Amino acid sequence: MTGTRVTIGEAARRSGVPAKTIRFYEESGIIAPAARDTNGYRFYGESDVETLRFIHRARDLGFSLKDIGDLLALYRDQGRASRDVKDLALRHVAELERRIAEMTAIRDVIKTLAERCHGDHRPDCPILEDLAHVPQKVS
Amino acid sequence: MTGTRVTIGEAARRSGVPAKTIRFYEESGIIAPAARDTNGYRFYGESDVETLRFIHRARDLGFSLKDIGDLLALYRDQGRASRDVKDLALRHVAELERRIAEMTAIRDVIKTLAERCHGDHRPDCPILEDLAHVPQKVS
DNA sequence: CTTGACCTTCCACCGACTGGAGGGTCCAGC
């Protein structure tokens, strides 16, 4: 419980979250304001670093800071229902799938147009023709 | 060539680009400053509306405003090489595929974790455990 | 002459940072 008191730079190294981003997280309320040393420097304990790692991992998985706030609250709530966590995760999965489908559709359109483009010195190009004449919808 | 002079609202209706966004495009240099009527109102001709439709379509296909500027320049350059258009398009396809792959990997991780989560009243949850203990990397 | 739908400009905000200016602190070496 003595806890290793580390500076923001060391917390950054241990969590993978840049110092600047840690300050930003504090500012935006996703983490509580850090304790301060007599010189005004922030310091962090082991559990703070764990929280930062949690956030880092969740960001890597594409969760918004808003969702991460909710996930952290659930994480800390011993009486949570796993249903709430699962629901949040599945909503994120649904959103990812929506975006994947959207991007895949776009990619296919452009790829098809590019395949029909000579790609040489000549100026005629189905890609520009598509953009200019807006033939069919994508979404 | 007399050209139907339309207001920004009408240009918005005809192009699908909101009036506010048209002003934003002008401000950010993607389109030239519109001509002004005696009352200071912007007005747009047929070719301006076509340009806006071009941009609208290109945005739908996920091109950045920077890329759209380049595409417009190529579109207007009668002596363009279709290679340049194709290259730009294929760079965009590559970026889309990178993002699709990234999101798909993330989705699979979360989906797998969610499948292992009871999703009921009980508090134990592999999703939170993953986030807390950061077992493997995603990217 | 008023009402409402337009148009104008300017400024602020979204998400999730990132970069930089300008300044304070701390420690190691000389």
Add this chain to the structure above:
DNA sequence: GCTGGACCCTCCAGTCGGTGGAAGGTCAAG
């Protein structure tokens, strides 16, 4: 004791592609 470099601090601006709103001018219908 002093200097240098690596930290730390706060605050402001910029990224990208808009969107929302305030405050005010214009125009046509009733």
